Amino acid sequence: MHDFLLPFGPQHPALAEPVHIKLRVDGETIIGSELVLGYNHKGIEKSFENRTWTKGVYLSERVCGICGHYHTSCYCQGIESMLGIEIPDRAQYIRVVIGELERLHSHMLSLGIVAWEMGFDTLFHYMFRDRELVMDAQELLTGNRVHFVMNVIGGVRRDISLGNAAKTLKALDKLDERIKHYLGVFRDDSSVRNRTQHVGYLSTRKAKELNPVGPNVRASGIDYDVRETGYFAYKHLRFKPVTGQGGDVMERCLLRLKECLESSRMIRESLYQMESLKGSEVALQVPPAVKIKEGLETVSRVEAPRGELFYYLKAAGEKPDRVKIRTPTYQTFHILDEVLKGHEIADVPVIIASLDPCLSCTDRVTVVDTKTRREKIMTKHEILHMRDGGRHGH
Amino acid sequence: MKLLPEAIIRLFSKPSTRRYPKERPTLPAGFRGRVEWERGTCIFCMLCALNCPTNAITINKENKAWAIDTGKCIFCGRCHDVCPTDPKSVTNSDRYELSEYDKSKFSRLFGK
Amino acid sequence: MAIEALTFAEILFQALVFPGFAAAFIIGFFYMGVMRKAAARMHHRVGPPLWQPFLDFFKLMSKENITTKASLGLMATLCPIVSFAAMLTVIIFVPIAGFQLVTFPGSLFVVIYFLVMASAFFAIAGFAAGNPFASVGSIREITQLFAYELPFIISLVTIGLLTGFQIVPFSALAFPFTFAAFMLGVLGKLSLPPFHIPEAEQEIVAGPTTEYSGPRLALFELAKAAAFWVLISLAAVMLLGADGIVSFALDSLALLALLVICRVVFARLRIAQALRLYWFVLAPLALIDLVRVMIGMY
Numbered sequence: 050m051h052d053f054l055l056p057f058g059p060q061h062p063a064l065a066e067p068v069h070i071k072l073r074v075d076g077e078t079i080i081g082s083e084l085v086l087g088y089n090h091k092g093i094e095k096s097f098e099n100r101t102w103t104k105g106v107y108l109s110e111r112v113c114g115i116c117g118h119y120h121t122s123c124y125c126q127g128i129e130s131m132l133g134i135e136i137p138d139r140a141q142y143i144r145v146v147i148g149e150l151e152r153l154h155s156h157m158l159s160l161g162i163v164a165w166e167m168g169f170d171t172l173f174h175y176m177f178r179d180r181e182l183v184m185d186a187q188e189l190l191t192g193n194r195v196h197f198v199m200n201v202i203g204g205v206r207r208d209i210s211l212g213n214a215a216k217t218l219k220a221l222d223k224l225d226e227r228i229k230h231y232l233g234v235f236r237d238d239s240s241v242r243n244r245t246q247h248v249g250y251l252s253t254r255k256a257k258e259l260n261p262v263g264p265n266v267r268a269s270g271i272d273y274d275v276r277e278t279g280y281f282a283y284k285h286l287r288f289k290p291v292t293g294q295g296g297d298v299m300e301r302c303l304l305r306l307k308e309c310l311e312s313s314r315m316i317r318e319s320l321y322q323m324e325s326l327k328g329s330e331v332a333l334q335v336p337p338a339v340k341i342k343e344g345l346e347t348v349s350r351v352e353a354p355r356g357e358l359f360y361y362l363k364a365a366g367e368k369p370d371r372v373k374i375r376t377p378t379y380q381t382f383h384i385l386d387e388v389l390k391g392h393e394i395a396d397v398p399v400i401i402a403s404l405d406p407c408l409s410c411t412d413r414v415t416v417v418d419t420k421t422r423r424e425k426i427m428t429k430h431e432i433l434h435m436r437d438g439g440r441h442g443h
Numbered sequence: 444m445k446l447l448p449e450a451i452i453r454l455f456s457k458p459s460t461r462r463y464p465k466e467r468p469t470l471p472a473g474f475r476g477r478v479e480w481e482r483g484t485c486i487f488c489m490l491c492a493l494n495c496p497t498n499a500i501t502i503n504k505e506n507k508a509w510a511i512d513t514g515k516c517i518f519c520g521r522c523h524d525v526c527p528t529d530p531k532s533v534t535n536s537d538r539y540e541l542s543e544y545d546k547s548k549f550s551r552l553f554g555k
Numbered sequence: 556m557a558i559e560a561l562t563f564a565e566i567l568f569q570a571l572v573f574p575g576f577a578a579a580f581i582i583g584f585f586y587m588g589v590m591r592k593a594a595a596r597m598h599h600r601v602g603p604p605l606w607q608p609f610l611d612f613f614k615l616m617s618k619e620n621i622t623t624k625a626s627l628g629l630m631a632t633l634c635p636i637v638s639f640a641a642m643l644t645v646i647i648f649v650p651i652a653g654f655q656l657v658t659f660p661g662s663l664f665v666v667i668y669f670l671v672m673a674s675a676f677f678a679i680a681g682f683a684a685g686n687p688f689a690s691v692g693s694i695r696e697i698t699q700l701f702a703y704e705l706p707f708i709i710s711l712v713t714i715g716l717l718t719g720f721q722i723v724p725f726s727a728l729a730f731p732f733t734f735a736a737f738m739l740g741v742l743g744k745l746s747l748p749p750f751h752i753p754e755a756e757q758e759i760v761a762g763p764t765t766e767y768s769g770p771r772l773a774l775f776e777l778a779k780a781a782a783f784w785v786l787i788s789l790a791a792v793m794l795l796g797a798d799g800i801v802s803f804a805l806d807s808l809a810l811l812a813l814l815v816i817c818r819v820v821f822a823r824l825r826i827a828q829a830l831r832l833y834w835f836v837l838a839p840l841a842l843i844d845l846v847r848v849m850i851g852m853y
Contacts, residue, residue: 055687063757076694077826100496107496107519166757168748168823171446174598178459192475192535198519206524207473238445240749240822337494337525394691395825398757447820450597459599 052080055394059088063166063398066408070385070397077393082386089408097372102128102339105369107198112374113410114195115155118147119353120360120374121200126280127349127362128202131341134333139326140204141282142319147191147199148281148351149312149319150217153224154183155354156305156312159405160231163302166398167244172234179227182220189213202339204332214320221313228313232306235299245299249388249400252296261381263356265404268304269296275352285322286315298403305405340367353377355405376410470537475518477538480509485532491522513541514549566656574651574788579643583780584608586787586811593815608776615773625685626766634680635767635774642673642781648722649788652800663711663720666789673782674700674744678753680775681763692762695826696753699743702830703750706837707740713845714793722789726796729853734794736841738810739833741786742817745779749821750829787811 052075059067067088073081093112097105109124110117122144129136136144157180164172184194190213191197199205209217235241251261256269266273267290274290276283291307293300341364349360356377363371381404388400461468470476487507492500499515500522502508522533543549561569569575588605595602604610622628645666647656674696681693710733718725727733743750754762764775787807795810797803824832847853 053687055691062760074691077691103494104496107517107521164822168751168755168757169821171450171594171598171819172822174600175446175449178599181459188474189471192471192473192520193518196517198521201524206520234445238822240444240820240824243824243828244822393825393827395752395755395758395823444820447816450816450819453599454593454597458596458601460601462601 051075057397063401065162066406068406068408070401072389072394072397074394077395079389079392079394079397082389084382084385086382086408086411089411091409094372094374097369099368101367102341102369103202103337105372106200106202110196110198113376113407115158115407116151116353116355116358116410117196118151118199119351119358121198122148122281123349123351123358123360124362124372125200125202126351127347127360128339128341130349131345131347131362131364132202132335132339134203134335136204136333137330138282139208139323139329140331142285142323142326143205143207143209143331144200145282145286146209146217146316146319146323147187147197147205149316150183150187150190151197152312152354153309154180154187155405156309157183159354159402160235160302160305163245163298163399163402164241166402167241169240172241176231179224182224182227186217186220189216201332201335203335204330206332208331209320209323211324214323218317218320221316225310225313228306228309232303235302235306242299244396244399245297245302245403247297248392248396249298249301249403250296251384251388255384255387256296259384259387261356261384261404262377263352263354263381263405264301264304264308265356265381265384267291268293268300270294273357275350275357278350280351282319282322286318288315298399301403301405338367343370355407355410356381374410376407378404378406378408378411382406382411470539474537474539475520475535477513477536477541478511478516478518478522479534479536479538480511481530481532481534482507482509483532484528484530485509486528488527490525490527491533494521494525496521510550512550514546561656569647569654569656574646574649574654574784575643579646579781579784580777583777583782583784584612586783587780589811590815590818593812594818597815597819608780612773612776615768615776616770618769620769620771623685623766627683627685630683631680631767632771632774634676634683635771635778638673638676638680639774639778639781641669641676642778642785645669645785646788649785649792650723650798651788651792652798652803658721658723660719660721663715663718663722666722667708667711670744671700671704673778677763677775677778680767681753681765684763684766686766688759688761689763689765691759692753692755692765695755695759696763698826699750699752699829702826702833703740703743706736706833706841707743709838709841709845710734710736710740711793713841713848716845716848722792724792724796724798725794727794730844730847732837732840733844736837737790737794738813739837741790742814743829743833744786745782745814747814748818749824751823752826752829755823787814 052073055072055074057070057072058064059069069085071083071085072079093108096108100108106121106124109120112120157176161173161176161180164176187197188194190209191199191207199207251269253270256266256271262273270292272290272292276288277290291304291311293304343365345364347362349362351358358377359375361373362369389397392400487502487504489502492502496519497515497517499512501510518535520535523531523535526533571577587608591607592602592605622631648658648662648666649655678693678696681689681696713730713733714725714727746754754764764772767775787810790810791797791803791806795806797806
C-alpha cells in the first residue's frame with residue numbers, strides 16, 4: 050500500500066473552523082502531517098490601531114467567541130497597568146466570576162466536541178444540554194450569552210446583585226452534580242475508554258521541549274498556570290493548578306472536568322467573599338478619552354480556558370501603536386505533528402478536539418519591517434520589566 | 444453503557460428543545476436587545492453617538508432627531524452606560540426579533 | 556412453498572409489493588424513521604417526524620446528479636442499484652407470516668452470498684467515486700465486512716444445522732452466543748454504533764457516499780432501507796421464531812428497539828478494534844455454540 054495525501058480541512062465535518070492539515074497516510078496509519086493556518090485571519094491587530102483605547106475593548110472581545118471575556122480582561126489589565134491604576138476589589142472578584150463561568154462553558158463545549166468526534170453523539174448532546182445552565186447564568190449576569198463586554202477600563206460595567214448571585218449558585222449546584230457524573234462516564238465507560246486511552250500521548254519531556262500551554266501541558270505533568278501569579282482576585286482565592294500525569298486524550302478530558310469543578314468552587318468562594326464588599330464601587334472613574342504616554346509598552350497575561358493568553362501593547366497617545374495578541378492555541382497547535390504520529394485516521398479528529406483549538410483566535414500574521422530588516426529578541430527580564438509600564442519591575 | 448439509564452428516562456420525558464416560535468424564552472432583566480430612545484428625557488449631549496464603538500448612532504440636534512443603524516449596532520449597551528440623564532434616554536430593550544427583508548429598514552429613526 | 560405452486564400474479568405481488576419492493580420501501584424507511592426519532596428523544600431533542608426518511612428520499616430524487624471528473628459515472632449509478640437488488644433478493648427466501656417465495660435445503664447459503672454482495676457493491680461504489688475519503692471509507696467497509704462475516708456465518712451455520720439450511724422460524728434464545736454474533740453482525744452490516752466505522756462523519760466526511768448527491772444518493776438510502784427491512788425480518792424469523800403476523804410485528808419491533816439502544820449508548824470503535832472484537836471475542840464464542848449443536852448438546 051503506497052501512501053497518499055488525505056486533506057483534512059479546510060472544509061470538514063469534524064472541524065468547526067477552517068484549518069488545513071495535510072495528512073500523509075499509509076492505509077489507516079498517519080506517517081506525517083503538515084499544518085496550514087491562515088483561513089481565519091481577520092486583521093484585528095491592525096484594526097486596533099485605528100480605535101481609541103475604550104473602543105478597542107469591544108474589538109478585543111470579538112477576537113474569539115468562546116473566550117471573549119479573557120481577551121477584554123487581558124487588554125484592560127494591560128491598559129490599567131500602563132495608567133498605573135488598580136481596579137477596586139469588587140471589580141476584581143466580578144472579573145474572576147465571569148471569567149470562571151466562561152471557562153466552564155468553554156470546557157464543556159470542548160468535551161462535548163471530543164465526545165462527538167468519537168462518534169458518541171449522545172454524550173455530546175447531554176454535555177451541551179448541561180452547558181445551557183452556564184449560558185443561562187451568563188445571560189442573567191451580563192445580558193448576553195456570549196460577548197459579555199463586562200470589562201471597562203478601570204473595572205467592570207455591572208454589579209452582581211444578591212438575587213442573581215443566588216440563582217447562579219443554584220445553577221452551579223446542578224452543574225457540579227452533572228460534572229461528577231461525566232467524570233464517571235469518561236473514566237469508566239468502555240466505549241469512551243477505547244477511543245481515548247493511550248491516544249495522542251504527549252510525554253512530559255516532549256511537552257517541555259514543544260511548550261504547549263493550558264490544559265494540554267498540565268495533562269502532561271507540568272503545572273504551568275498563569276493564575277498562580279495571583280492577578281485579579283486569584284490571590285484571595287485558594288487556587289492550585291490542576292495537573293495530570295497521563296498525557297493522553299483521556300487525561301486531558303478528565304483534567305478539563307476537574308478544572309470545571311475547581312472553577313465552580315472559585316465562583317462560589319468569590320461570591321461569598323464579595324458579600325463583605327457589598328456596596329463598594331465596581332469601576333474607577335476613568336475619562337472616556339484615555340490618553341497614554343507615547344512609547345509606553347506593556348505585557349499582560351491571563352489564563353484563558355485554552356492556556357496562557359498574552360497581549361503586548363504599545364501606546365501612542367489616544368490609540369495604540371501596536372497590539373500583539375499571542376493566543377494559547379497559537380502556542381499549542383504545533384504539537385500536532387508529534388501527537389498525531391503513528392496514529393490512525395480515526396484518531397485524528399479526537400486528538401485535535403482534545404487539544405481544544407480555537408482557530409478564530411489563532412490566525413495572526415507577522416509583519417516584518419523590510420526597510421530596516423531589524424529583528425529584536427527580548428529577554429524574559431526585559432518582558433517582565435515592561436509590566437506596569439516599567440514603573441515597578443518584577 | 445453508562446448512559447443507558449439516563450437515555451431510557453429521557454425517551455419518556457419532555458424534550459429540552461424550546462418549540463420556538465410557539466414557545467418564547469423568558470429573558471432576564473438586563474438583557475441587551477435592540478436600542479431604543481426616549482425623546483422626553485434626552486438633553487442632546489451627543490455622548491452616546493461619540494462613544495458608540497461602531498458609530499451606529501447619528502443625531503441631528505436641529506431637528507431633534509436620533510437615529511440608530513441596527514445593522515451596525517453590536518448591542519454592547521455602551522450608549523446606555525454613558526447616557527447622563529435619569530431616567531436614561533437610551534436603553535436596551537428586550538426586542539431580539541430583528542430580521543428584516545430590506546436592509547434600509549435597519550436604520551431606525553426616532554424623533555421628528 | 557415452491558415457486559411453481561404460485562401463480563404469476565402472486566409472484567408479481569410478492570416481488571413488488573410484499574415482502575418485496577413496496578414493503579422494503581415503506582417498512583424499511585419506517586424503521587429508519589423510528590430509529591431517528593427514538594434516538595433524538597433519548598438525546599433530549601425533538602427529532603425529525605417519523606416520515607422524515609420518505610421526505611429525504613423524495614427530496615434527493617428531485618435534485619441534480621453531479622458527477623466529478625475523477626469518478627466513474629456508470630459504476631456510480633449501477634452500484635447502489637445492484638446493492639439494493641442483492642439485499643432485496645434475500646427476502647424471497649424469508650418466510651414472513653406465511654409469505655415465502657422460495658425455500659429449499661441450502662437456501663441459507665444463497666442468502667449469505669447475496670448479503671455479502673450487497674455490502675461489497677456499497678464498497679465498490681466508494682472506490683468508483685475517485686475521492687480519497689471515499690476510498691478510505693470503502694477500505695473500511697470491506698475490512699468490516701471481512702470482520703463481521705466470520706461470527707455471522709458461524710451463527711448462521713449453527714442455526715442452519717438445526718433447520719436443514721433453510722430459513723424457517725426458529726427460536727435461537729437457547730443459544731445466546733449465536734444470538735449475540737448474529738445481532739452484532741447486523742449492527743456491522745447496517746453501520747450502526749459502535750460499528751458505524753465506514754461512514755464515520757467526523758473522520759472521513761461521509762465514507763463511500765462522499766461524492767454522491769441527488770438520485771444516486773436516494774438509491775443508497777433505498778438500499779439502506781432494504782437492508783433494515785431484510786435484516787430485521789431475517790433476525791425476527793431466525794432468532795425469535797416469528798411465524799404469525801402478530802408475533803412477526805412484535806419481534807421486529809423488539810429487535811428494532813435493541814438496535815436503537817445500541818445506536819445511543821456506544822461510541823465508535825476503531826476498525827482494528829472492531830476486527831479484534833469480531834474475530835477474537837465473538838467468533839470463538841459463536842464456535843462454542845456451533846460445537847454444542849454439532850455434538851448434540853442442546
